Amino acid sequence: MENEICIKAESLDLFYGDFQALKNVNLEVAEREITAFIGPSGCGKSTLLRCFNRMNDLIEGCKIAGKIFVDGRDIHENTDVNLLRKEVGMVFQKPNVFPMSIYDNIAFGPRTHGVKGRKNLDPIVVESLKRANIWDEAKDRLNKSALGLSGGQQQRVCIARALAVQPKILLMDEPTSALDPISTGKIEELCEELKKQYTIVIVTHNMQQAARISDKTGFFLLGEMLEFGDSSQVFSSPKNEKCEKYITGRFG
Amino acid sequence: MAVRQDKTAPLPQKARKLSGRHRAPYTFLKIISFVCAGIAVAALIGIIVFILIRGVPHLSLDFIFGENTAAHPTLVPGLIGTAYLVMIGAGVAIPIGILTAIYLSEYAGKGKVVRIIRLAIETLAAIPSIVYGLFGYIVFVLLFGWGYTLLGGGLTVSIMILPTIIRSVEESLLSVPSIYREGSHALGASKVRTIFSVVLPNAAGGIVTAVILAIGRIISESAVFILTIGMLQNGIPRSPTDPGTSLALNVYYFASDWPELSAATAVVLLVLVVGLNLLATGVGKLIKRDRQ
Numbered sequence: 001m002e003n004e005i006c007i008k009a010e011s012l013d014l015f016y017g018d019f020q021a022l023k024n025v026n027l028e029v030a031e032r033e034i035t036a037f038i039g040p041s042g043c044g045k046s047t048l049l050r051c052f053n054r055m056n057d058l059i060e061g062c063k064i065a066g067k068i069f070v071d072g073r074d075i076h077e078n079t080d081v082n083l084l085r086k087e088v089g090m091v092f093q094k095p096n097v098f099p100m101s102i103y104d105n106i107a108f109g110p111r112t113h114g115v116k117g118r119k120n121l122d123p124i125v126v127e128s129l130k131r132a133n134i135w136d137e138a139k140d141r142l143n144k145s146a147l148g149l150s151g152g153q154q155q156r157v158c159i160a161r162a163l164a165v166q167p168k169i170l171l172m173d174e175p176t177s178a179l180d181p182i183s184t185g186k187i188e189e190l191c192e193e194l195k196k197q198y199t200i201v202i203v204t205h206n207m208q209q210a211a212r213i214s215d216k217t218g219f220f221l222l223g224e225m226l227e228f229g230d231s232s233q234v235f236s237s238p239k240n241e242k243c244e245k246y247i248t249g250r251f252g
Numbered sequence: 253m254a255v256r257q258d259k260t261a262p263l264p265q266k267a268r269k270l271s272g273r274h275r276a277p278y279t280f281l282k283i284i285s286f287v288c289a290g291i292a293v294a295a296l297i298g299i300i301v302f303i304l305i306r307g308v309p310h311l312s313l314d315f316i317f318g319e320n321t322a323a324h325p326t327l328v329p330g331l332i333g334t335a336y337l338v339m340i341g342a343g344v345a346i347p348i349g350i351l352t353a354i355y356l357s358e359y360a361g362k363g364k365v366v367r368i369i370r371l372a373i374e375t376l377a378a379i380p381s382i383v384y385g386l387f388g389y390i391v392f393v394l395l396f397g398w399g400y401t402l403l404g405g406g407l408t409v410s411i412m413i414l415p416t417i418i419r420s421v422e423e424s425l426l427s428v429p430s431i432y433r434e435g436s437h438a439l440g441a442s443k444v445r446t447i448f449s450v451v452l453p454n455a456a457g458g459i460v461t462a463v464i465l466a467i468g469r470i471i472s473e474s475a476v477f478i479l480t481i482g483m484l485q486n487g488i489p490r491s492p493t494d495p496g497t498s499l500a501l502n503v504y505y506f507a508s509d510w511p512e513l514s515a516a517t518a519v520v521l522l523v524l525v526v527g528l529n530l531l532a533t534g535v536g537k538l539i540k541r542d543r544q
């Protein structure tokens with residue numbers, strides 16, 4: 001059974017000034033699946049990820065040609081970027097909890113979108129922390145600074161914070177590259193759990209990780225997507241020669 | 253460290269001699285630089301001790317707060333004048349400075365306009381304060397026809413402290429990691445919400461420090477006020493449009509006829525400014541610690 005298409009990119013080109021970071025990318029991301037982007041540093045995989053919630057808008061001199069659809073809507077036309085980002089959450093490479101209490105971190109998003117009062121916020125905070133598998137570790141210190149948590153815990157708070165605004169899609173930009181193996185394992189388990197409800201796109205340098213958790217994998221090189229397909233196929237019998245070399249560790 | 257290890261290691265006689273000779277220039281530099289650092293500290297201690305010895309015996313509550321007459325001048329006019337100048341100068345410069353810094357760090361980017369604004373700020377910072385005084389004299393005293401007023405002095409000094417405020421506030425805004433801004437934007441927060449809820453609270457320590465130091469600069473400024481507020485010792489200013497004097501000007505005013513009062517005023521001024529500096533460091537640290 002094929003899931004419905006959630007994100008679609010059509011002949012996408014992206015420029016940082018004169019440098020072309022993405023070249024004619026065409027891609028379809030299916031709903032409630034984990035799609036992984038792999039490839040060597042600077043290949044454009046993070047850049048593509050940041051296109052989906054228009055984070056590249058914040059970068060001066062960044063120009064985009066081509067189209068991106070989220071849930072069938074062109075995100076560059078008649079779209080409130082803040083509502084787009086509510087629908088398409090993001091988790092970053094380095095845990096970036098705000099220097100405030102755990103509670104306020106989770107409540108930041110809902111408050112931004114107009115939820116007020118502890119009566120309304122409390123259930124969202126609890127639910128989000130539970131979904132991100134951090135509730136047991138955080139419940140006794142909700143009013144303490146989130147900076148007191150370990151890196152792995154902080155990253156799960158970041159995931160909870162993203163879930164608190166009830167997104168449909170979760171973009172993860174190398175979410176475990178700053179974490180130890182145990183924390184990484186916890187985040188991977190969490191991703192498996194979350195994909196029942198959310199569409200996840202994850203950028204990773206860790207090919208075992210991509211093979212372990214993703215349903216589809218895209219391989220990027222120098223701004224081009226050279227291979228895209230079911231992860232089992234991409235990792236066992238890649239069609240593209242460079243993709244095969246990369247996966248088998250002969251370059252990258 | 254390496255040199256120290258050489259000392260304990262059993263080295264051949266020849267090598268030890270060699271290393272000793274090589275060490276000589278370093279030791280020499282160390283002594284010279286230590287002496288120079290000592291001069292700086294000695295100068296500071298010298299000034300403080302000198303002023304305290306000359307000034308403290310003449311300090312009294314009556315001198316600071318007592319009734320001010322021509323034969324028996326007190327600090328009351330200076331204190332009131334300084335209070336007015338701080339309120340006007342800081343009241344005008346702080347909001348403008350903080351907003352300018354927000355524009356430069358959060359909105360401006362790297363265009364040509366920004367380069368011009370930055371050049372203007374750098375240049376403002378390099379102008380000697382007496383030139384600001386002259387500007388205030390020509391514009392507020394003469395051109396506007398206000399005569400000598402605390403308002404004119406306060407406005408002039410607000411222009412003078414503006415570049416310092418802008419630069420230090422901008423620095424504390426830029427020190428807020430950009431991953432916080434990204435995190436906020438990624439949750440759908442607007443630029444304004446990001447600035448008020450994430451950037452400014454994290455820069456609060458630096459901003460408060462900048463504000464307190466700016467107040468300190470107004471209190472210790474003199475050249476601007478010599479030409480703008482009239483240095484009027486005999487009379488209490490009732491409104492910002494009156495002429496007046498300031499604590500720093502009192503030091504100058506008393507110097508020829510009442511040198512002991514000049515020193516006593518200097519003690520008050522010193523205590524105020526050093527106190528503000530300590531407060532600035534303390535508050536900055538406190539806010540920083542509070543957020544971690």
